[in-house]
Amino acid sequence: MSISRRTFLKISSATSAGLLVTGRSELKGAQEQGGRSDAADERWVPSVCLQCPGGCGILVRVVEGRAVKIEGNPKHPINEGVLCPKGQIGLQILYDPDRIKGPLLRVGARGAGQWKQIGWDEAVQRVVSRLKALRARGEAHTFVFMNGRNRGQMGDLIGRFCSAYGTPNNVGHSSICADGSALAHYLTQGIKSYLGYDWDRTNYLLCFGAGFVEAWRPTTRLLRAYGHMRRGRPIRAKIVQVDTRFSVSAAKADEWIAIRPGTDGALALGIAHVIVKEQLYDEAFVARHTFGFEDWTDAKTGESRLGFKSLVLREYAPEKVSKITGVPVETIVRIAREFAATRPAIAAGERGASMQSNGIYNRMAIHSLNALVGSIDTPGGVIVQRGPSFTAWPDVVQDDLAKVGIKMHRVDSAGTARFPLAGKVYQGLPEAILGEGPYPVKALFAYYTNPLFSTPDVGRFYKAIEKVPFVVSFTPFMDETSEHADLILPDHTYLERWHDDVIYPSLGYPVVGLRQPVVKPLYDTRNSGDLLIQIAKGIGGSVARSFPWTDFVDLLKFRFRGVWEGRRGTIVAPSFAAFWKKLTEDGVWAAPPYRFGEWGEVLKTQTKKFEFYSNALEHKLHDLAKKEVEKAGEKGSEVTEAQALERILVGLKLTARGPKVYLPHYEPFRAPGDPRQFPLLLNTYKLMTHAEGRGANVPWLQEVLGVHTGMKWESWVEINPKTAAELGIADGDPVWVESQVGKLRTRARLYPGAQPDVVNMPFELGHQAYGRWAKGRGVNPNWILVNEYDYLGGTAGFFSTRVKIFKA
Template sequence: MAIKRRDFLKIGGGISLSLPLYTCISDKSYNSTSRSNWLAGVERWVPSVCQACPGGCGIMVRLVDDRAVKIEGNPIHPLNKGKVCPKGQSGLQLLYSSERIRGPLKKVGSRNEERWEEISWDEALDTVSTKLQQLRESGQSHTVAFAGKNQQNTTDELISRFLEVYGSPHFFKFDEWAALKNAYFVSQGINDIMAVDFNNSRLILSFGASFLSNWPNVMENQRIYGEKRAGGDLKIIQIEPRFSIEASRADKWIPINPGSEGLLALGIASVLVKERLYNQAFIERFTSRFNEFRDYILQNITLDQVSEITGVPLSSIIEIAKEFNTHQPAVAVADSNLSYSGNGLFDILAVHSLNALAGNIDSPGGFLRRRQAPLTDLPPVILDSAAKKAFSEEKQKAVSQRDMIDNLINNSSQGIRCLLLSSPGHHFDSIIQKKKTDILENIPFIVSFSPFMDETSSLADIILPDTTFYEKWQDHHSSPLSEIPIVGISRPVIKPLYQSRPLESTLLTLAKSMGENFVQNFPWSDYKEILFYRIKGLFRAKKGSIFSSSYEEAQLRILEERRWWTRQHDSEDAFMKDILEKGGWQDPSYHFNERSFVYQNKSRRFVFTSSHEIKDQGAAENPENGDYPLRLFLFDLPFTSTDSGSKNMPWYQENLGFRFGLMWKIWVEVNPDTAGDIGIRDKDIVWVESPQGRIKAVARVFPGIGPDIAGIPLNKAEHPLASKEEAASNDPLHLLGETYDERTGVPDRISTHVKIYKARGR
């Protein structure tokens, strides 16, 4: 018996689901030629997890012989339920990209150049471990840093463990959502992101949030959007300088001056406060410093002033406030888009205060907090004297992203001497764009694990190429933006291509070569063993269940909400076999009113912030020089912000400009009136120039952007197989000045000014 496409269509169609359909999903193969005599090769479907973005949707990869040929969704994965986004659909282009690094490389010649020599794994590992040991023996272990993405998976655990045993506190995890975490930390004391219960809310008041195109749980949001638009009760108001995809799907688009979103939120709050349209009971029970907030708003916020700074008409502000009040439960959502403005934390805090006014925290249709999946912890680390010494000297851990970036690019006294890099993602790439020479000057030895030739690998002295996620074992944890804890099991769909090796096994090999203490702390033979050790915790935790049909899921949820749990497997082995076949584990129940989980500050309450810093933020910087009359607004295209790999997916890249009829060109969006003023016609080839540099783009006259704003997308490739140099030379990031968000350290994307003029020729 075998699983075939038809079978899981059946599941997707919701007709029936019985376990036998899934029993042979795994490695067992059948020869499809026995059924269809016109098909070549042996067909198999392997369940795995897509990690092309941080979402972690369940996928089924179709293999013909040993080639991966198509990706479909895993119909019982609770996040995507059988659906796949365009980036996931292009995923195999990543696997079979010609930009893949074939084997270990060593930089030859100058560090600024990119000339490489192929070396063997033995030589490469030896070079790195010798370097690490030298630094450690000379008491310099704290000068070694690892920079990667914030993934919260077992790889993260492994890296932390490696650094701890080694004696370095520097694990820099770059996080697109750092600003949001900061905001929830300030208001609720949690160092985490809250999930939004779109399923039960009636109004989404979005302050530039890209919940339909860029959030890790986009598949869930799109499904809810589809269901609710087709007869449900959902209203969307999108407040954003640019007419984005979300704005086009919203009931109403409210254009706003970039950077003044927080002020508008306070304006809305002032209407709610003045008219007493807030949730008195919630405010009394669950919030503190409301009186200060109220007084601050009543004294400092006048709607006329808000209207003038934000560019939103007075009547609209009042109307939004009333709709927010009448369409409860309503959510006011912000995302990392607001953190690119220099002072994003205050914008996000102001937006979140609306949710507290409405009492929509830890309530259906409001903001929820996801529980952690109960994976087994790795055994405690035994530190040797060298590591203990290192930690006693170098106690402080880098906390904010800003600190990390400072630490990397400024030659501080505790400067990093050796940097290990594993695809830290887009933010880091944008820092490299601006600070490459500084980084190279300050850090004498850099190792990259990137599977592709990209920004990070260009810095490296040694490259130890990682595989893509299709070629290795991994656990994937759902983003905290969904309230359901999900652990997806990603397994190697094919063997590692070329000479690439999974980062995890490279780290284990390194660890084993670095002395007794490492061997003691890393007793596992391979990464799969570590992973299985942790996953078994899900069996022992006695909650949640392996992915199952929606009927079973609903029944298990009812049981669990009553604190019952049914045992579905007799043994750990049976559990492990089942979880691999189905693709993962989830805990569908959500427990409300666990106050100490949602509010972790001292007062166990939501704390209103009434800071004076909020007041001035809306005022756009005046261009110092009339030569640059337009305000630059850089925005992310769907799913491109989360990693640098999207440029290796031509199927995906060619469709990103679909709204502008462009496939392989960067465009600049200009308001029709502005275009008339500066003498630019639609589809002209133009230069966009700022004091820092210029790029070439196609001008698109676009009524979906405010006057005097120039919108340019980030991460748009200009050729399906562009070399890195070509791509880097016309990158809009070159236009940005040297201002960074105070908290997150990411470049400020909205306060640069530019001019646009026609380019000669093509």
């Protein structure tokens, strides 16, 4: 900030002069006269938050056209009127002085920050002509659409745009988020999504590496659940936090189990061992609703197959698990007994367990515990989120160009033998772009996603983006990716636009909120939904025909018509117009309660059971092996299916062979690098104040950044006091944290909750762009993270980096 002293004085004296009238006399006056705000034009406008994917309902107090306070919407079932700190700060996003105020065209070098303000017509025209040309050349598939916060219809709209245009490369961000969990659910339950949990009725929570009250989703729902589990009902639930650090969640739990990074799966299997061995599991549930628990015989081949029971009894005795995890044997046994004896109980896990090199197996192991104690689709157990009955999308109209394009290999190799289960490999794009991919990337859109900040070993993306000739960003903020874009088509902020928001999986029953403009757009920005429809129309032909809506609101109404036609839930109206009106007043539609016992919705595997032994995984790997055999055959070489499978397993860096591959098991945690050179493991985590890296330019969040360390406005690395003493590092010292990828200078915080050989760094800061408060402040651990994969799902291992620390 460059305020000269003279201006400063002027401002401050003006402020104080303007304030001279406050005080007791005025307080009294306000009481008598009714105060200024009530005399003025004041409204409360319902909308939906967007700081995290939770989809909480909000009410915004608008006085004289200015939004002045955000509260929770009491009608919205996910947050019931309360709001987390990220929800509170929306005003500093709306009124961020560093917002992009209109379409920008790059005029200088990439990243040099030289822009030309252009009109929307010109901006749209540029995109259209570029995309049209690409398509005309038969290169539609070289267009990559990266997207992050694609809530509500935006996700489908983007998918539809890609299909109509003719590219398979719709790259969502979930491979760097928490796809490990979704894939584990897919392999065991057949549902490729996050799951809901009936927190309000559970009596025991065994939480593996999920920041229950900090960083898990949906934030406010979990915070509410926490309060309810503790004192909102007669029975106080026990919460056990398995974590590599003493997080706030661990502090707020009844018990913290310190575990070595990446070994959560082993602990879960050790617990399973005790439960099975002591016959504490729910025999009825296991018998009726699971597959692969006992040893079984393959009907087709007559082979005898290993069951989950034998596997855990054979390989995961507490003594062995204790050695792997560092958790004492007694603790493993005690927790197992508690977990099995307390019904209903939930075993949950998230990034700490799932975004590891062995994440999917870890999460399968954890989720197996729920099946063992029968906590699937029971009150107080795991539930499956249902969606609103939106009008079905009309078929995408595809011309030949689109049909050819869409069948091309994905540029990120998702779904191939390299990443068999992956739907997208967000963080793998740089390699693909820099030459490893099947074809070059010629155009890239980034919608509410910032790969130049949020991928491990993020330096790779800086190199990669230079190779993409046409980059378009849609965010209202000058983030790192926008800064390297050719064209910025700034969206409204979430408080200025129409947008729906289907809740994050949690409550089970269908809920959708409506985001509507609470104030008129402050700047010359445009709803990306409208824009995509415009671009599609501009491209014309089949692409245009795939988008028969006039604008995004028209599309929303089309989709919501189906919800209205369902005639259930909180809004039942005689006409759609009445339904829509009520929706804008309530801000939300919901159809409680959750319906238990719809097993067809809950267990969607081939066997319609909870699969300890994953047929889906077996089929996928065998299909890929068969393809390899075919491919080899085409080249004239002779490869057996077994050989091909072996080659795939080696490629996936799996140590298991045989049936164990398809069962939850512990794959040794990988952290590349020499432990002698880099003796410490770097653990990264998200803070409550972390709004997906988008909170960095929000002073309100910066000023309460780390509640457990008291740190504000800057980054830190948590070091165990004993380790720090050995390294000669004192609290507050500037230090270098160095990995094989790079090094960062930050501040040391001596924290007893750091394990001796693990250091912890939070995400959020370290922006090179974004705005006056974000830029150049703190460090982004992604710069030194090794880009390790869980190859099975193409997910990023965020905890696989070895580092050393020394005084700066």
